[in-house]
Amino acid sequence: MSTLLEVSGVSVSFDGFRAINNLSIQIAEPELRAVIGPNGAGKTTFMDIVTGKTKPDEGRVIWGDKSISLIGMSESEIAQVGIGRKFQKPTVFEAQTVQENIVMALKNPRGPFDLLLGRKDADQQDRVNAIAEEIGLRTVLDQPSGVLSHGQKQWLEIGMLLAQDPRLLLVDEPAAGMTPSEREHTTDLLRRAAQTRAVVVVEHDMEFVRRLNCKVTVLHQGSVLAEGSLDHVTKNQDVIDVYLGR
Numbered sequence: 001m002s003t004l005l006e007v008s009g010v011s012v013s014f015d016g017f018r019a020i021n022n023l024s025i026q027i028a029e030p031e032l033r034a035v036i037g038p039n040g041a042g043k044t045t046f047m048d049i050v051t052g053k054t055k056p057d058e059g060r061v062i063w064g065d066k067s068i069s070l071i072g073m074s075e076s077e078i079a080q081v082g083i084g085r086k087f088q089k090p091t092v093f094e095a096q097t098v099q100e101n102i103v104m105a106l107k108n109p110r111g112p113f114d115l116l117l118g119r120k121d122a123d124q125q126d127r128v129n130a131i132a133e134e135i136g137l138r139t140v141l142d143q144p145s146g147v148l149s150h151g152q153k154q155w156l157e158i159g160m161l162l163a164q165d166p167r168l169l170l171v172d173e174p175a176a177g178m179t180p181s182e183r184e185h186t187t188d189l190l191r192r193a194a195q196t197r198a199v200v201v202v203e204h205d206m207e208f209v210r211r212l213n214c215k216v217t218v219l220h221q222g223s224v225l226a227e228g229s230l231d232h233v234t235k236n237q238d239v240i241d242v243y244l245g246r
């Protein structure tokens with residue numbers, strides 16, 4: 001396991017308010033990490049900084065084996081180095097089938113060179129099938145995405161991100177609005193995805209975080225308040241005071 005992402009001493013202020021305050025977080029590859037914390041702790045802003053949406057006032061964001069700085073890179077450049085982000089609301093193309101949605105998202109869809117080189121449609125279909133299998137939507141590949149349940153749409157969007165083959169996947173509150181069995185499927189899916197890549201999940205639902213069974217980072221006022229196993233951080237008195245005890 002080596003460090004994939006190193007956020008170090010990062011601060012950012014909005015109109016004089018320090019939303020992120022000397023934040024340092026390291027994510028390994030592969031790793032599954034949960035980020036929790038009270039409203040306004042800076043969880044979304046942390047993801048905004050990693051994806052280039054928000055530029056920090058100070059600090060370093062270092063990526064990959066070559067230790068490149070993500071600061072100064074555009075959002076699309078950052079996506080291209082291998083960082084995918086799933087927002088809370090699913091944004092699948094509802095009129096398109098599950099199959100078509102996954103094909104559209106594939107990193108290297110079949111192009112003119114495939115024809116020249118004699119690569120077959122079957123390669124692409126194998127990839128679509130593998131992703132559909134991984135997200136549990138193999139049996140609904142031909143259905144329009146609009147008819148899927150909320151949970152299925154979330155999985156499809158995760159599948160579309162996996163089709164991009166990211167090295168780091170950032171996932172914002174995946175369990176929101178899901179039924180208990182959909183949550184269970186989602187934890188299994190994320191745990192599987194994190195066997196070969198880094199997956200960072202922001203989530204408020206403690207039962208969901210427990211099922212993820214991974215290292216947890218607790219943010220508070222833009223800094224790391226505690227880090228370790230869920231049992232370790234939930235015993236921390238500061239965490240109880242600012243988050244769990246409320």
Ligand SMILES: Nc1ncnc2c1ncn2[C@@H]1O[C@H](COP(=O)(O)OP(=O)(O)OP(=O)(O)O)[C@@H](O)[C@H]1O
Pocket residue numbers: 014015019037038039040041042043044045046
């Ligand atoms: N663009 C912005 N302009 C001004 N203030 C902002 C902006 N983005 C975030 N903030 C403030 O920064 C702080 C951290 O916000 P952030 O959304 O990162 O917290 P969060 O931990 O994701 O909260 P939640 O759990 O409610 O989603 C909040 O006080 C928020 O109001």
